[in-house]
Amino acid sequence: MKIHLPNSAFLGNIDPFLRGFDPSSPDFLKITANDKWISVHPLVLSMIAALGLTIKSTGNIYCERLEARSKHYLVRMGLFKILNVLSAISVVEHEAAGRFIPVIQIRTSDELTKFITEMIPLLHLESEQAKTIGYIVSELVRNVIEHAQAPNGALLCAQYYKKSNSIRLGIADTGVGIKATINQSYSAGTDIEAIRLALSPGITGTTRREGGTAQNAGAGLFFTKSIASVNRDFFVIYSGKGFYKLLKKHSTVRLSLNADPFVDRHSKENNFPFWQGTLVGVDITLDQTKEFSLLLDAIRKTYSTAVRERRKARYKKARFV
Amino acid sequence: MKRIIVFDRAGEFAENKDVARDIRLQEIIPALTKNEEVVLDFERVGAATQSFIHALISDVIRIYGNDILERITFKSCNDTIRKIVNIVVDYMQDGIGFENDGDIG
Numbered sequence: 024m025k026i027h028l029p030n031s032a033f034l035g036n037i038d039p040f041l042r043g044f045d046p047s048s049p050d051f052l053k054i055t056a057n058d059k060w061i062s063v064h065p066l067v068l069s070m071i072a073a074l075g076l077t078i079k080s081t082g083n084i085y086c087e088r089l090e091a092r093s094k095h096y097l098v099r100m101g102l103f104k105i106l107n108v109l110s111a112i113s114v115v116e117h118e119a120a121g122r123f124i125p126v127i128q129i130r131t132s133d134e135l136t137k138f139i140t141e142m143i144p145l146l147h148l149e150s151e152q153a154k155t156i157g158y159i160v161s162e163l164v165r166n167v168i169e170h171a172q173a174p175n176g177a178l179l180c181a182q183y184y185k186k187s188n189s190i191r192l193g194i195a196d197t198g199v200g201i202k203a204t205i206n207q208s209y210s211a212g213t214d215i216e217a218i219r220l221a222l223s224p225g226i227t228g229t230t231r232r233e234g235g236t237a238q239n240a241g242a243g244l245f246f247t248k249s250i251a252s253v254n255r256d257f258f259v260i261y262s263g264k265g266f267y268k269l270l271k272k273h274s275t276v277r278l279s280l281n282a283d284p285f286v287d288r289h290s291k292e293n294n295f296p297f298w299q300g301t302l303v304g305v306d307i308t309l310d311q312t313k314e315f316s317l318l319l320d321a322i323r324k325t326y327s328t329a330v331r332e333r334r335k336a337r338y339k340k341a342r343f344v
Numbered sequence: 345m346k347r348i349i350v351f352d353r354a355g356e357f358a359e360n361k362d363v364a365r366d367i368r369l370q371e372i373i374p375a376l377t378k379n380e381e382v383v384l385d386f387e388r389v390g391a392a393t394q395s396f397i398h399a400l401i402s403d404v405i406r407i408y409g410n411d412i413l414e415r416i417t418f419k420s421c422n423d424t425i426r427k428i429v430n431i432v433v434d435y436m437q438d439g440i441g442f443e444n445d446g447d448i449g
Binding site for chain 1: 355357359360361362365368390391393394395398399402403406423424427428430431432434435436438439440
Protein backbone atom coordinates (compact mmCIF):
# COMPACT_ATOMS: atom_id res chain seq x y z
CA MET A 24 0.00 0.00 0.00
CA LYS A 25 1.19 3.52 -0.70
CA ILE A 26 0.01 6.80 0.73
CA HIS A 27 1.33 10.29 0.12
CA LEU A 28 0.88 13.09 2.61
CA PRO A 29 0.19 16.16 0.51
CA ASN A 30 0.76 19.82 1.14
CA SER A 31 -2.87 20.18 2.19
CA ALA A 32 -5.71 17.73 2.76
CA PHE A 33 -8.78 18.90 4.66
CA LEU A 34 -12.33 17.77 4.15
CA GLY A 35 -13.00 20.44 1.55
CA ASN A 36 -10.12 19.28 -0.65
CA ILE A 37 -9.51 15.73 0.54
CA ASP A 38 -10.69 13.99 -2.64
CA PRO A 39 -7.34 14.03 -4.55
CA PHE A 40 -5.52 12.71 -1.49
CA LEU A 41 -7.91 9.77 -1.17
CA ARG A 42 -7.78 9.09 -4.89
CA GLY A 43 -4.00 8.85 -4.61
CA PHE A 44 -4.16 6.07 -2.02
CA ASP A 45 -2.85 2.79 -3.43
CA PRO A 46 -4.33 -0.23 -1.60
CA SER A 47 -2.35 -2.86 -3.54
CA SER A 48 0.23 -5.04 -1.71
CA PRO A 49 -1.58 -5.00 1.64
CA ASP A 50 1.39 -6.50 3.53
CA PHE A 51 3.51 -3.43 2.94
CA LEU A 52 2.93 0.26 3.66
CA LYS A 53 4.97 3.07 2.14
CA ILE A 54 4.40 6.59 3.44
CA THR A 55 5.73 9.54 1.48
CA ALA A 56 5.12 13.24 1.98
CA ASN A 57 5.32 16.68 0.49
CA ASP A 58 8.83 17.97 1.22
CA LYS A 59 7.83 21.59 1.87
CA TRP A 60 4.80 21.59 4.12
CA ILE A 61 2.26 19.07 5.42
CA SER A 62 -1.07 20.32 6.68
CA VAL A 63 -3.69 17.62 6.97
CA HIS A 64 -7.04 16.85 8.57
CA PRO A 65 -7.01 14.45 11.55
CA LEU A 66 -8.87 11.98 9.32
CA VAL A 67 -5.67 11.58 7.29
CA LEU A 68 -3.70 10.63 10.40
CA SER A 69 -6.39 8.24 11.63
CA MET A 70 -6.41 6.63 8.20
CA ILE A 71 -2.63 6.11 8.12
CA ALA A 72 -2.64 4.78 11.68
CA ALA A 73 -5.42 2.33 10.79
CA LEU A 74 -3.47 1.18 7.74
CA GLY A 75 -0.27 0.81 9.73
CA LEU A 76 -1.93 -1.42 12.31
CA THR A 77 -2.92 -3.89 9.60
CA ILE A 78 0.76 -4.50 8.81
CA LYS A 79 1.96 -7.48 10.82
CA SER A 80 5.63 -6.52 10.90
CA THR A 81 6.65 -2.91 11.53
CA GLY A 82 9.63 -3.67 9.27
CA ASN A 83 7.11 -3.63 6.43
CA ILE A 84 6.20 0.01 7.14
CA TYR A 85 8.47 2.35 5.25
CA CYS A 86 8.25 6.04 6.03
CA GLU A 87 10.50 8.21 3.96
CA ARG A 88 12.59 10.84 5.72
CA LEU A 89 10.30 13.79 6.17
CA GLU A 90 11.67 17.16 5.10
CA ALA A 91 8.64 19.39 5.56
CA ARG A 92 8.99 22.03 8.26
CA SER A 93 5.66 20.97 9.71
CA LYS A 94 6.78 17.35 10.19
CA HIS A 95 6.77 17.78 13.97
CA TYR A 96 3.00 17.93 13.85
CA LEU A 97 2.85 14.26 12.85
CA VAL A 98 5.02 13.34 15.82
CA ARG A 99 2.97 15.37 18.27
CA MET A 100 -0.21 13.77 16.97
CA GLY A 101 1.29 10.40 17.91
CA LEU A 102 1.33 8.94 14.40
CA PHE A 103 4.76 7.30 14.60
CA LYS A 104 4.18 6.14 18.14
CA ILE A 105 1.03 4.23 17.24
CA LEU A 106 2.71 2.81 14.14
CA ASN A 107 5.68 1.83 16.32
CA VAL A 108 8.15 3.26 13.82
CA LEU A 109 10.99 5.67 14.54
CA SER A 110 10.54 9.11 13.06
CA ALA A 111 14.03 10.55 13.74
CA ILE A 112 12.27 13.81 14.51
CA SER A 113 12.81 15.34 17.92
CA VAL A 114 10.17 17.65 19.31
CA VAL A 115 9.74 19.68 22.44
CA GLU A 116 6.65 18.37 24.17
CA HIS A 117 4.13 20.99 25.20
CA GLU A 118 0.80 21.07 26.90
CA ALA A 119 -1.79 19.34 24.77
CA ALA A 120 -4.87 20.50 26.63
CA GLY A 121 -7.23 22.60 24.58
CA ARG A 122 -5.46 21.90 21.31
CA PHE A 123 -5.50 18.33 20.10
CA ILE A 124 -6.12 14.68 20.82
CA PRO A 125 -3.32 12.48 19.49
CA VAL A 126 -4.16 9.33 17.54
CA ILE A 127 -5.78 6.85 19.88
CA GLN A 128 -6.99 3.30 19.40
CA ILE A 129 -10.35 2.38 20.93
CA ARG A 130 -11.49 -1.25 20.88
CA THR A 131 -14.10 -1.68 23.58
CA SER A 132 -17.18 0.01 24.93
CA ASP A 133 -15.48 0.72 28.25
CA GLU A 134 -12.42 2.20 26.53
CA LEU A 135 -14.76 4.54 24.68
CA THR A 136 -16.56 5.66 27.83
CA LYS A 137 -13.19 6.29 29.53
CA PHE A 138 -11.94 8.20 26.49
CA ILE A 139 -15.03 10.44 26.34
CA THR A 140 -14.82 11.15 30.06
CA GLU A 141 -11.19 12.20 29.72
CA MET A 142 -11.41 13.84 26.31
CA ILE A 143 -14.10 16.41 26.94
CA PRO A 144 -12.19 18.23 29.69
CA LEU A 145 -9.03 18.03 27.52
CA LEU A 146 -10.61 20.09 24.78
CA HIS A 147 -11.72 22.81 27.23
CA LEU A 148 -15.06 23.18 25.50
CA GLU A 149 -18.11 25.02 26.67
CA SER A 150 -20.94 22.82 27.88
CA GLU A 151 -23.04 22.87 24.68
CA GLN A 152 -19.97 22.27 22.50
CA ALA A 153 -18.75 19.43 24.70
CA LYS A 154 -22.17 17.83 24.38
CA THR A 155 -21.99 17.97 20.60
CA ILE A 156 -18.45 16.61 20.29
CA GLY A 157 -19.03 13.89 22.88
CA TYR A 158 -22.20 12.89 21.10
CA ILE A 159 -20.48 12.54 17.72
CA VAL A 160 -17.51 10.61 19.11
CA SER A 161 -19.77 8.23 21.01
CA GLU A 162 -22.03 7.45 18.08
CA LEU A 163 -19.23 7.05 15.53
CA VAL A 164 -16.91 4.93 17.65
CA ARG A 165 -19.76 2.74 18.89
CA ASN A 166 -20.62 2.05 15.26
CA VAL A 167 -17.11 0.69 14.80
CA ILE A 168 -17.15 -1.37 17.99
CA GLU A 169 -20.56 -2.89 17.26
CA HIS A 170 -20.65 -3.30 13.51
CA ALA A 171 -17.22 -3.07 11.88
CA GLN A 172 -15.75 -6.36 13.13
CA ALA A 173 -12.43 -4.52 13.07
CA PRO A 174 -9.72 -6.34 15.07
CA ASN A 175 -7.90 -3.05 15.60
CA GLY A 176 -11.03 -1.15 16.62
CA ALA A 177 -11.37 2.55 15.88
CA LEU A 178 -8.46 4.92 15.31
CA LEU A 179 -9.37 8.45 16.25
CA CYS A 180 -7.71 11.82 16.50
CA ALA A 181 -8.89 15.42 16.72
CA GLN A 182 -7.48 18.90 16.45
CA TYR A 183 -8.72 22.30 17.56
CA TYR A 184 -8.12 25.08 15.00
CA LYS A 185 -7.98 28.48 16.58
CA LYS A 186 -8.33 30.50 13.36
CA SER A 187 -11.61 28.86 12.40
CA ASN A 188 -12.56 28.08 16.02
CA SER A 189 -13.38 24.55 14.99
CA ILE A 190 -12.78 20.97 16.04
CA ARG A 191 -11.85 18.57 13.26
CA LEU A 192 -12.25 14.90 13.96
CA GLY A 193 -11.27 11.75 12.07
CA ILE A 194 -12.20 8.14 12.80
CA ALA A 195 -10.93 5.16 10.80
CA ASP A 196 -11.41 1.43 10.92
CA THR A 197 -10.30 -1.49 8.77
CA GLY A 198 -13.35 -3.65 9.36
CA VAL A 199 -15.90 -5.16 7.02
CA GLY A 200 -17.15 -1.83 5.65
CA ILE A 201 -20.62 -0.32 5.40
CA LYS A 202 -21.85 -2.39 2.46
CA ALA A 203 -21.21 -5.70 4.25
CA THR A 204 -22.91 -4.39 7.40
CA ILE A 205 -25.97 -2.91 5.68
CA ASN A 206 -26.37 -5.90 3.40
CA GLN A 207 -27.06 -8.20 6.34
CA SER A 208 -30.61 -6.84 5.97
CA TYR A 209 -30.65 -4.85 2.72
CA SER A 210 -29.30 -5.39 -0.77
CA ALA A 211 -27.27 -2.34 -1.65
CA GLY A 212 -25.62 -2.93 -5.00
CA THR A 213 -22.78 -0.49 -4.51
CA ASP A 214 -20.77 1.04 -1.69
CA ILE A 215 -22.28 4.48 -2.25
CA GLU A 216 -25.81 3.02 -2.14
CA ALA A 217 -24.91 1.33 1.16
CA ILE A 218 -23.61 4.66 2.48
CA ARG A 219 -26.88 6.30 1.44
CA LEU A 220 -28.86 3.72 3.43
CA ALA A 221 -26.54 3.97 6.45
CA LEU A 222 -27.05 7.75 6.58
CA SER A 223 -30.84 7.44 6.45
CA PRO A 224 -32.72 7.55 9.76
CA GLY A 225 -33.92 4.20 11.06
CA ILE A 226 -31.89 2.06 8.67
CA THR A 227 -29.60 -0.51 10.29
CA GLY A 228 -27.94 -3.64 8.99
CA THR A 229 -29.18 -5.58 12.01
CA THR A 230 -32.83 -5.66 10.93
CA ARG A 231 -35.34 -4.27 8.41
CA ARG A 232 -37.83 -3.79 11.20
CA GLU A 233 -38.92 -0.21 11.93
CA GLY A 234 -37.50 0.83 15.28
CA GLY A 235 -34.47 -1.41 14.87
CA THR A 236 -33.40 -4.01 17.41
CA ALA A 237 -33.15 -3.69 21.17
CA GLN A 238 -29.62 -2.32 20.78
CA ASN A 239 -29.65 -0.64 17.37
CA ALA A 240 -31.92 1.96 15.85
CA GLY A 241 -29.90 2.91 12.79
CA ALA A 242 -29.82 6.56 13.76
CA GLY A 243 -26.23 7.32 14.82
CA LEU A 244 -24.88 8.36 11.43
CA PHE A 245 -28.05 10.31 10.64
CA PHE A 246 -27.67 12.26 13.89
CA THR A 247 -24.00 12.97 13.15
CA LYS A 248 -24.69 14.09 9.59
CA SER A 249 -27.55 16.23 10.91
CA ILE A 250 -25.27 17.99 13.41
CA ALA A 251 -22.83 18.81 10.60
CA SER A 252 -25.65 19.86 8.29
CA VAL A 253 -27.32 22.23 10.73
CA ASN A 254 -23.97 23.77 11.63
CA ARG A 255 -23.04 24.09 7.94
CA ASP A 256 -19.93 21.96 8.40
CA PHE A 257 -18.22 19.31 6.30
CA PHE A 258 -18.93 15.63 6.89
CA VAL A 259 -17.17 12.88 4.95
CA ILE A 260 -17.71 9.13 4.86
CA TYR A 261 -15.65 6.70 2.80
CA SER A 262 -16.09 2.94 2.68
CA GLY A 263 -15.13 0.43 0.01
CA LYS A 264 -15.10 2.43 -3.20
CA GLY A 265 -17.85 4.76 -2.02
CA PHE A 266 -17.23 8.33 -0.96
CA TYR A 267 -19.83 10.82 0.29
CA LYS A 268 -19.17 14.39 1.29
CA LEU A 269 -21.74 16.68 2.85
CA LEU A 270 -20.86 20.10 1.49
CA LYS A 271 -21.23 23.32 3.40
CA LYS A 272 -24.60 24.94 2.99
CA HIS A 273 -24.71 28.54 1.84
CA SER A 274 -25.50 30.84 4.75
CA THR A 275 -28.53 32.15 2.89
CA VAL A 276 -30.10 28.70 2.64
CA ARG A 277 -32.76 28.01 5.25
CA LEU A 278 -31.60 25.25 7.54
CA SER A 279 -33.53 22.03 7.24
CA LEU A 280 -32.72 18.35 7.57
CA ASN A 281 -33.18 15.70 4.92
CA ALA A 282 -33.72 12.01 5.58
CA ASP A 283 -32.13 11.18 2.22
CA PRO A 284 -28.46 12.24 2.22
CA PHE A 285 -28.55 12.56 -1.56
CA VAL A 286 -31.00 15.45 -1.18
CA ASP A 287 -28.48 17.40 0.90
CA ARG A 288 -25.88 19.51 -0.87
CA HIS A 289 -23.19 16.89 -1.39
CA SER A 290 -20.66 15.22 -3.65
CA LYS A 291 -20.33 11.47 -4.09
CA GLU A 292 -18.22 8.93 -5.93
CA ASN A 293 -18.23 5.19 -6.27
CA ASN A 294 -14.87 4.66 -7.90
CA PHE A 295 -12.38 5.58 -5.19
CA PRO A 296 -9.48 3.25 -4.34
CA PHE A 297 -10.92 0.43 -2.24
CA TRP A 298 -10.84 1.14 1.50
CA GLN A 299 -11.36 -2.02 3.50
CA GLY A 300 -13.41 -0.55 6.34
CA THR A 301 -14.83 2.89 6.95
CA LEU A 302 -13.47 6.41 7.37
CA VAL A 303 -15.48 9.28 8.83
CA GLY A 304 -14.33 12.89 9.07
CA VAL A 305 -16.28 15.78 10.50
CA ASP A 306 -15.65 19.45 11.17
CA ILE A 307 -17.55 21.25 13.91
CA THR A 308 -17.28 25.01 13.88
CA LEU A 309 -17.74 25.96 17.50
CA ASP A 310 -18.96 29.52 17.23
CA GLN A 311 -21.85 28.48 15.02
CA THR A 312 -22.76 25.32 16.91
CA LYS A 313 -26.52 25.44 17.16
CA GLU A 314 -27.98 24.70 20.52
CA PHE A 315 -28.24 20.95 20.66
CA SER A 316 -31.84 20.90 21.84
CA LEU A 317 -32.93 22.99 18.83
CA LEU A 318 -31.25 20.51 16.54
CA LEU A 319 -33.20 17.72 18.21
CA ASP A 320 -36.49 19.39 17.30
CA ALA A 321 -35.52 19.23 13.63
CA ILE A 322 -34.29 15.65 13.95
CA ARG A 323 -37.53 14.53 15.61
CA LYS A 324 -39.58 15.99 12.77
CA THR A 325 -37.41 14.57 9.99
CA TYR A 326 -37.11 11.16 11.63
CA SER A 327 -40.85 10.76 12.16
CA THR A 328 -41.60 11.85 8.62
CA ALA A 329 -39.09 9.34 7.24
CA VAL A 330 -40.52 6.45 9.27
CA ARG A 331 -44.09 7.32 8.30
CA GLU A 332 -43.16 7.57 4.64
CA ARG A 333 -41.54 4.14 4.78
CA ARG A 334 -44.64 2.75 6.47
CA LYS A 335 -46.85 4.33 3.85
CA ALA A 336 -44.73 2.83 1.09
CA ARG A 337 -45.61 -0.62 2.48
CA TYR A 338 -49.36 0.00 2.71
CA LYS A 339 -51.41 -2.42 0.71
CA LYS A 340 -53.41 -0.74 -2.00
CA ALA A 341 -57.15 -1.18 -2.41
CA ARG A 342 -58.08 -3.18 -5.45
CA PHE A 343 -60.79 -1.77 -7.67
CA VAL A 344 -62.47 -3.62 -10.47
CA MET B 345 -42.34 1.48 42.53
CA LYS B 346 -38.87 0.90 41.12
CA ARG B 347 -36.68 4.02 41.03
CA ILE B 348 -33.56 3.82 38.86
CA ILE B 349 -30.88 6.49 39.29
CA VAL B 350 -29.38 6.70 35.81
CA PHE B 351 -26.42 8.85 36.94
CA ASP B 352 -25.22 6.12 39.30
CA ARG B 353 -24.97 3.69 36.40
CA ALA B 354 -24.16 5.84 33.37
CA GLY B 355 -22.56 8.99 34.73
CA GLU B 356 -22.97 12.61 33.62
CA PHE B 357 -22.93 11.70 29.91
CA ALA B 358 -25.15 8.67 29.37
CA GLU B 359 -23.78 7.06 26.22
CA ASN B 360 -22.71 3.52 27.11
CA LYS B 361 -25.31 1.26 25.50
CA ASP B 362 -24.06 -1.77 27.40
CA VAL B 363 -24.97 0.00 30.62
CA ALA B 364 -28.37 0.90 29.17
CA ARG B 365 -28.97 -2.73 28.19
CA ASP B 366 -28.06 -3.90 31.68
CA ILE B 367 -30.47 -1.41 33.25
CA ARG B 368 -33.20 -2.57 30.89
CA LEU B 369 -32.67 -6.29 31.40
CA GLN B 370 -31.79 -6.30 35.09
CA GLU B 371 -34.04 -3.57 36.43
CA ILE B 372 -36.71 -2.20 34.10
CA ILE B 373 -38.10 -5.42 32.65
CA PRO B 374 -38.11 -7.37 35.97
CA ALA B 375 -39.94 -4.49 37.67
CA LEU B 376 -42.53 -4.23 34.90
CA THR B 377 -42.98 -8.00 34.96
CA LYS B 378 -43.90 -7.67 38.63
CA ASN B 379 -46.43 -4.96 37.69
CA GLU B 380 -44.36 -2.28 39.40
CA GLU B 381 -44.16 1.25 38.08
CA VAL B 382 -40.69 2.40 36.98
CA VAL B 383 -39.14 5.82 37.52
CA LEU B 384 -36.06 6.57 35.41
CA ASP B 385 -34.39 9.40 37.31
CA PHE B 386 -32.03 11.50 35.16
CA GLU B 387 -31.00 13.87 37.96
CA ARG B 388 -27.37 15.02 37.38
CA VAL B 389 -27.25 13.44 33.91
CA GLY B 390 -26.23 16.30 31.61
CA ALA B 391 -26.59 14.54 28.27
CA ALA B 392 -27.56 11.23 26.73
CA THR B 393 -27.22 9.82 23.26
CA GLN B 394 -30.16 8.56 21.25
CA SER B 395 -28.42 5.18 21.18
CA PHE B 396 -28.38 5.06 24.98
CA ILE B 397 -32.07 5.95 25.30
CA HIS B 398 -32.91 3.49 22.53
CA ALA B 399 -31.07 0.67 24.30
CA LEU B 400 -32.81 1.66 27.54
CA ILE B 401 -36.46 1.71 26.46
CA SER B 402 -37.09 0.70 22.85
CA ASP B 403 -37.42 -3.01 23.52
CA VAL B 404 -39.67 -2.34 26.49
CA ILE B 405 -42.08 -0.47 24.20
CA ARG B 406 -41.83 -3.22 21.60
CA ILE B 407 -42.48 -6.02 24.12
CA TYR B 408 -45.28 -4.41 26.14
CA GLY B 409 -46.77 -2.01 23.59
CA ASN B 410 -47.12 1.73 23.99
CA ASP B 411 -49.46 1.41 27.00
CA ILE B 412 -46.35 0.64 29.02
CA LEU B 413 -45.45 4.33 28.82
CA GLU B 414 -48.18 4.88 31.41
CA ARG B 415 -46.10 2.83 33.86
CA ILE B 416 -42.74 4.46 33.15
CA THR B 417 -41.89 7.95 34.36
CA PHE B 418 -38.89 9.97 33.18
CA LYS B 419 -37.83 12.18 36.06
CA SER B 420 -35.56 15.27 36.15
CA CYS B 421 -34.73 15.19 32.44
CA ASN B 422 -33.16 18.35 31.07
CA ASP B 423 -34.47 19.76 27.82
CA THR B 424 -32.03 17.79 25.66
CA ILE B 425 -32.68 14.42 27.28
CA ARG B 426 -36.43 15.04 27.22
CA LYS B 427 -36.26 15.61 23.46
CA ILE B 428 -34.17 12.50 22.84
CA VAL B 429 -36.63 10.41 24.87
CA ASN B 430 -39.44 11.84 22.76
CA ILE B 431 -37.64 11.00 19.51
CA VAL B 432 -37.21 7.37 20.59
CA VAL B 433 -40.78 7.10 21.92
CA ASP B 434 -42.11 8.57 18.66
CA TYR B 435 -40.26 6.32 16.26
CA MET B 436 -40.95 3.20 18.31
CA GLN B 437 -44.69 3.94 18.25
CA ASP B 438 -44.52 4.81 14.56
CA GLY B 439 -42.97 1.39 13.95
CA ILE B 440 -45.35 -0.68 16.05
CA GLY B 441 -47.42 -2.96 13.85
CA PHE B 442 -44.76 -3.30 11.18
CA GLU B 443 -42.95 -6.38 12.50
CA ASN B 444 -42.14 -7.71 9.08
CA ASP B 445 -38.64 -8.98 9.52
CA GLY B 446 -36.34 -10.61 12.03
CA ASP B 447 -33.18 -9.40 13.69
CA ILE B 448 -29.68 -10.23 12.61
CA GLY B 449 -27.88 -9.33 15.80
